[in-house]
C-alpha cells in the first residue's frame with residue numbers, strides 16, 4: 626500500500642490487498658445480501674415487501690433520504706464521523722467530496738484494479754490527488770492509494786468478460802472494490818465506508834447499496850447508504866470537472882468497457898458516414 630504525504634496520519638499497516646473475493650450474485654437464495662436486507666430497517670423491509678408484491682425483485686429505497694437522515698443525526702449531535710470513501714476517479718469524487726466533507730472527516734481510498742491500461746490508471750490517480758489538494762473542504766481530506774493489481778480483477782470477473790456494461794461483471798467489480806473499502810475502513814477504525822460509484826448514471830445504485838449493506842455485516846464498520854446522482858450530483862460533478870480542468874475518461878475503466886466504447890464509436894461513425902453518402 627503506497628501512502629502519499631497527505632496520508633501520513635493513517636497507520637502504515639493493514640490494507641494489504643490479499644482479498645478473498647467471494648462475490649455471489651445478490652438475491653441468490655440465502656445469500657449474505659439477502660440476509661442483509663432482511664435485517665435492514667423497518668422502512669426498507671416494508672418498501673421491499675410492497676415492491677415484491679408488485680412483481681419487482683429489488684426493493685426501491687430512497688438512499689438519498691437515508692443519507693440525509695444520517696447526516697442530520699450527526700449534525701444534531703455535533704459529531705464529525707470518519708468516512709472511508711472509495712473513489713473510482715477524480716471527476717466522480719468531486720461532487721461527493723464537496724458534499725460530504727461538510728459532515729465527515731474523509732479518507733479517499735483509490736483502489737481500482739479494474740482499470741486498464743496502467744497509464745490510464747496512473748493518470749486517474751494523479752487527477753484524484755490533484756483534486757484533493759485543490760478542493761476547499763471544511764474538514765481535511767486524506768488520500769490512501771491502493772496497489773494496482775489487475776490480476777485480482779481478472780480473476781473476479783472470469784467467465785463474464787463478454788458481458789455488456791451494467792451486468793453481473795460490473796456487480797462483481799463493485800463488490801471487489803467495496804470489499805477492500807470495507808476492510809480498509811475497519812482496519813483504520815473508521816465510522817463509515819462508501820463509494821463514489823453511484824454518481825454515474827451507468828452504475829446501479831441499488832446493487833451498490835445492497836453490496837455495501839452486506840459488507841456491513843462482515844466488517845465492523847457501517848456502510849453509508851447513498852445515491853450520489855440524486856440532487857443533480859452527476860451534473861455538479863461535470864461542472865466541477867470543468868472548473869478544475871480535470872481529465873474525464875470516456876470509458877468506465879476495464880479493458881472490456883474500453884472495447885465496448887470503441888465499438889460504439891465505430892458504429893456511430895459508420896452510421897454517420899452512411900447518412901452523409903445517402
Ligand code: SF4
Nearest residue numbers: 795798877878879882
Ligand atoms: S464496465 Fe466498469 S464497473 Fe463494469 S466491470 Fe468494467 S470497470 Fe467494472
